[in-house]
Amino acid sequence: xxxxxxxxxxxxxxxxxxxxxxxxxxxxxxxxxxxxxxxxxxxxxxxxxxxxxxxxxxxxxxxxxxxxxxxxxxxxxxxxxxxxxxxxxxxxxxxxxxxxxxxxxxxxxxxxxxxxxxxxxxxxxxxxxxxxxxxxxxxxxxxxxxxxxxxxxxxxxxxxxxxxxxxxxxxxxxxxxxxxxxxxxxxxxxxxxxxxxxxxxxxxxxxxxxxxxxxxxxxxxxxxxxxxxxxxxxxxxxxxxxxxxxxxxxxxxxxxxxxxxxxxxxxxxxxxxxxxxxxxxxxxxxxxxxxxxxxxxxxxxxxxxxxxxxxxxxxxxxxxxxxxxxxxxxxxxxxxxxxxxxxxxxxxxxxxxxxxxxxxxxxxxxxxxxxxxxxxxxxxxxxxxxxxxxxxxxxxxxxxxxxxxxxxxxxxxxxxxxxxxxxxxxxxxxxxxxxxxxxxxxxxxxxxxxxxxxxxxxxxxxxxxxxxxxxxxxxxxxxxxxxxx
Numbered sequence: 001x002x003x004x005x006x007x008x009x010x011x012x013x014x015x016x017x018x019x020x021x022x023x024x025x026x027x028x029x030x031x032x033x034x035x036x037x038x039x040x041x042x043x044x045x046x047x048x049x050x051x052x053x054x055x056x057x058x059x060x061x062x063x064x065x066x067x068x069x070x071x072x073x074x075x076x077x078x079x080x081x082x083x084x085x086x087x088x089x090x091x092x093x094x095x096x097x098x099x100x101x102x103x104x105x106x107x108x109x110x111x112x113x114x115x116x117x118x119x120x121x122x123x124x125x126x127x128x129x130x131x132x133x134x135x136x137x138x139x140x141x142x143x144x145x146x147x148x149x150x151x152x153x154x155x156x157x158x159x160x161x162x163x164x165x166x167x168x169x170x171x172x173x174x175x176x177x178x179x180x181x182x183x184x185x186x187x188x189x190x191x192x193x194x195x196x197x198x199x200x201x202x203x204x205x206x207x208x209x210x211x212x213x214x215x216x217x218x219x220x221x222x223x224x225x226x227x228x229x230x231x232x233x234x235x236x237x238x239x240x241x242x243x244x245x246x247x248x249x250x251x252x253x254x255x256x257x258x259x260x261x262x263x264x265x266x267x268x269x270x271x272x273x274x275x276x277x278x279x280x281x282x283x284x285x286x287x288x289x290x291x292x293x294x295x296x297x298x299x300x301x302x303x304x305x306x307x308x309x310x311x312x313x314x315x316x317x318x319x320x321x322x323x324x325x326x327x328x329x330x331x332x333x334x335x336x337x338x339x340x341x342x343x344x345x346x347x348x349x350x351x352x353x354x355x356x357x358x359x360x361x362x363x364x365x366x367x368x369x370x371x372x373x374x375x376x377x378x379x380x381x382x383x384x385x386x387x388x389x390x391x392x393x394x395x396x397x398x399x400x401x402x403x404x405x406x407x408x409x410x411x412x413x414x415x416x417x418x419x420x421x422x423x424x425x426x427x428x429x430x431x432x433x434x435x436x437x438x439x440x441x442x443x444x445x446x447x448x449x450x451x452x453x454x455x456x457x458x459x460x461x462x463x464x465x466x467x468x469x470x471x472x473x474x475x476x477x478x479x480x481x482x483x484x485x
Contacts, residue, residue, distance in 0.1 A: 069100065069102075070096075070099075070100040070102070070103045070364055070365050070368045071100070071102035071103055071365075072102070072103060072104075072362050072365060073103070073104050073105075073106055073362065073365075074096075074103060074104070074105050074106070074130045074131070074362050074365035074366060074368075074369050075105075075106045075108065075129040075130050075131075075360055075362075076105065076106070076107050076108070076129055076130065076131040076132070076133070076369065077108050077109075077110040077115070077118065077129040077131070077132040077133065077134075078107065078108075078109065078110065078132075078133035079109065079110060079111055079112045079115070079133060079134065080109065080133070081109050081111075082385075082386065084320050084322075084385040084386050085382065085385050085386060086107075087385065088378070088381045088382040088385040089107065089373075089382065091377075091378050091381050091382075092369075092372045092373045092375065092378040092379075092382070093105040093107065093369075093372070095372045095375065095378060096368060096369050096372040099368075099372075100368060103365060103368075105369065108129070110132075112134065112135070113237060113238065113239075113443075115132070115134045115138050116138055116141065116142075116443060119132065119142045119145075119147050119358070120145070122147075123142075123145065123147045123359075127360075128147055128358045128359050128360040128361075129358050129360045130357065130358065130360035130361070130362045130363070130365055130366040130369070131355055131356070131357060131358065131360075131366050131369060131370060132355065132356055132358050133186055133353065133354070133355045133356075134353070134354070135351075135352060135353060135354065135427070136174050136175065136182075136183050136352055136354050136427050136430065136434065137427060137428070137429060137430070137435070137438050137439035137442065138439055138443075139182060139183045139354055139356050140177065140182055140183075140434055140435075140436050140439060141436070141439050141440065142356075142358070143177070143180070143182035143183075143356075144436055144482070144483045145482075146359075147358055147359055148182050148183075148356050148357065148358055148359070149356075149357040149358055149359045149360075149363055149366070150180040150181055150182060150357075151363070152357030152363040152366050152367055153181045153182065153183070153184060153356060153357050154181055155357075155363070155367045156184060156357065156366075156367050156370045156371070157181065157184070159367055159370075159371050160371060160374055160394075164395065165374075165394055165395055165396065166184065166185055166393060166394055166395065167185060167188075167393045167394070167395070170185055170393065172433065173426065173427075173430065173433060174350075174352055174354070174426075174427055174430060174434065175354065175434070176434070177433075177434045177436070182356060182434075183354035183355065183356045184354060184355055184356065184370070185352065185353075185354055185355075185393035185394070186353045186354055186355045186373075186393070187353050187382075187383055187389075187390035187391060187392060187393060188350060188351060188352050188353065188390075188391050188393050188422045189311040189312065189313065189351040189389065189390060189391055189418060189422070190311065190312075190348055190349070190350065190351060190417065190418040190419075190420070190421025190422055190425060191243070191247060191309050191310065191311060191338060191348070191349040191351060191421070192309070192310065192311065192312060192335040192336060192337060192338065192414065192417055192418065192421075193208065193214065193307060193308075193309065193335060193336055193337065193338050193339065194300070194307065194308050194309070194310045194312075194314055194315070194333055194334070194335045195207075195208065195217065195221075195306065195307045195333070195334060195335065195336075196221065196305075196306045196307070196332055196333065197332055197333065197334045198332050199220075199221040199306050200217060200220075200221065203217070203220035203221060205217050205220060207334075207336050207413075208307075208336070208339070209336060209337065209339070209340055210339060210340050211251075211276050211339045211340065211341070211342070213339075214230070214280065214307070214339045215279055215280060215283075217229070217306075217307065218230040218280055218283035218306070218307060219283055221283075221306035221307065222283040222306065224285075226303075227303055227304050227305065227306055228283060228284045228285050228304065228305060228306060229283030229284070229306050229307060230280050230283050230284055230305075230306065230307040230308065231284050231285060231288065231291065231296070231299060231304065231305040231307075231308050232244060232277065232280065232281060232284050232288055232291075232308075232309075232451075232455065233288065233291040233292050233293050233295065233296060234288040234289050234291065234448060234451055234452050234455065234456070235289060235290060235291055235292040235448065236289075236445045236448045236449065236452075237292070237445065238292040238293055238294075238448065239293075239442045239443060239448075240292060240293035240309075241447055241448045241451040241452075242256075242428070242441075242442040242447040242448065243293075243309070243349055243428055243442075244277060244309055244451075245270065245273055245274060245277065245447055245451060246347070246349065246428040246429070247309070247338050247347035247348075247349050247428075248272075248273035248274075248276055248277060248338075248339070248341075248347055249269050249270050249273040249347065250341075250345065250346070250347035250348070250349075250431070251273070251338065251339065251340060251341030251345045251346060251347035252269040252272045252273050252341045252342065252345060253269055253341065253343070253345050254267055254268070254269020254270060254273070255269075255429075255431055256270060256428075256429065256438075256441075256447075257429055257435065257437050257438050257441050257472065257476070258432070258435070258437075259429075259430075259432050259433055259434070259435040259437075261437045261476045261479070261480065263441070263469050263472040263473050263476060265446075265447070265450075265465050265468045265469040265472050266465055266466055266469040270465060271461055271462065271465060272342075274450075274451070274454055274461045274464075274465060275461050276339070277451065277454070277455065278454050278455055278461060281454075281455030281456070284455070285304075286456060288452075288455065288456060289452045289456055296308050296310055296314070297310075297314055297317065297325065298324070300314055300329075300333065301318075301324065301325050301326065301329050301330070303329075309338065310335075311351055311388075311389065311418075312335060312388035312389070312411065312414045312415075312418055313386055313388055313389030313390075314330075314333060315330055315333045315334070315335065315388055315411060315414065316330075316386050316387040316388030316389050316407055316408075317330065317386055317389070318330020318331065318333075319387055319407040320386055320387075334411070334413075334414065335411075335413070335414045335417065336413060336414075336417055337417045337420070337421070346421075346424070346425075347425075348420065348421035348422075348424055348425025348426075349421070349425060349426075349427075349428055350421065350422060350425040350426050350427050350430075352393075352427050353390075355370065355373070357370070374394060374396070376396050376397070379392065379394065379396070379397055380392075380397055380401075380402065383397065383402065384402065384405050384408075387405050387407035387408050388407065388408055388411065388414065388415075388418075391418060391419070391422060403415065428442070429442070436479065436483065437475075437476050437479055440475050440476070440478070440479045441472045441475050441476065444471065444472070444475045446467075446468045446471035446472050446475065447468055447472075449468070449471075450464040450465055450467065450468035451464075
């Protein structure tokens with residue numbers, strides 16, 4: 001089995017500072033680590049769907065330049081540590097400050113997993129940002145704690161021309177609860193089965209699509225201790241194992257947590273999904289409990305993984321000139337949908353990344369900065385900054401023009417499967433609309449602990465899931481008390 005010292009190094013994101021001490025009034029973070037986290041996060045078949053913009057002959061909405069006259073600091077939290085994405089964000093910041101000479105932008109990297117703790121501490125200290133970027137299930141928790149400025153969110157929608165500016169039906173599926181909009185889309189992707197084409201070819205196998213084909217491919221591409229057939233990141237303090245269990249549960253036609261707060265972790269569908277992942281775990285490293293989703297890019301480019309769950313970003317990063325992710329290795333990667341269930345069901349996990357206005361004290365600045373982020377040229381530069389990573393969720397970006405990017409055009413199946421997942425999948429737990437219980441359960445580690453026990457310790461699936469079910473019930477009950485439900 002591969003040991004931790006064989007795993008590629010983890011590049012840590014920047015440290016975090018309080019709102020007013022971070023780089024001064026006009027400061028903007030620069031550079032950043034090369035670590036990529038696929039969401040949600042980094043973020044994705046369900047009974048509801050999210051639609052990507054379709055190219056038509058009709059004129060597409062265009063954002064208006066933000067009105068001049070905004071003053072003061074606008075603080076934005078985002079998880080984009082990569083220099084390519086930060087450079088694209090800077091383009092939008094520059095457009096904003098040019099239109100508003102009396103304003104400044106402070107741009108702070110807050111890692112995906114740190115957001116929950118940061119907003120809670122910020123709310124207590126009166127130091128919330130004006131805009132935050134994260135995944136909907138995490139933003140929803142902030143909303144229920146009254147840290148999100150829903151009036152400013154509505155003002156952003158109005159400023160860009162209304163809900164038709166965004167992907168069809170986005171808000172009912174992902175962004176609105178009890179009549180209030182708690183988040184707006186920034187970009188989306190889909191979780192795929194990413195595999196090494198050269199190792200698959202050497203084994204004489206075709207693209208693995210069913211569970212049995214994936215198991216066979218994992219066995220054929222497993223060469224311990226040099227590399228594993230399929231790596232499942234099972235680290236606590238992460239949500240990768242929860243995501244993978246949800247994906248395979250959806251492929252079996254089930255759910256893990258209902259929107260009403262019912263735990264289904266003891267259901268037959270979840271049990272069948274966990275049993276498949278147990279079998280797949282035979283072809284993974286015994287260090288999986290120490291591996292988080294954020295390490296998976298590095299593991300792929302060090303050759304440790306033959307297959308893994310990830311977004312197409314893991315391929316696209318090779319074409320950015322980043323020396324940590326060489327193009328010759330990236331070109332060995334390809335992808336398809338996650339394993340189909342026994343009846344052909346798909347578990348498409350929508351990697352929806354959203355922005356929201358928070359109660360940071362500069363609501364007008366938040367609205368104007370969001371307008372700049374959504375402006376045609378600024379948004380297109382952002383979603384193409386790392387090709388195959390980010391797919392647009394607004395109708396002012398023509399999809400055909402987006403897909404004409406030379407790197408994106410090289411991977412037609414990856415693009416097709418990504419778009420299908422965005423269209424037909426859902427945010428985990430949002431199969432029937434926003435679910436305020438899924439985030440707390442996914443971040444509680446009850447699922448990660450169960451999957452570690454099942455895959456690495458040989459505990460019976462039924463026993464481990466029964467304990468996880470009880471743990472989820474306790475988390476859900478605590479969340480009910482917190483929100484007064």
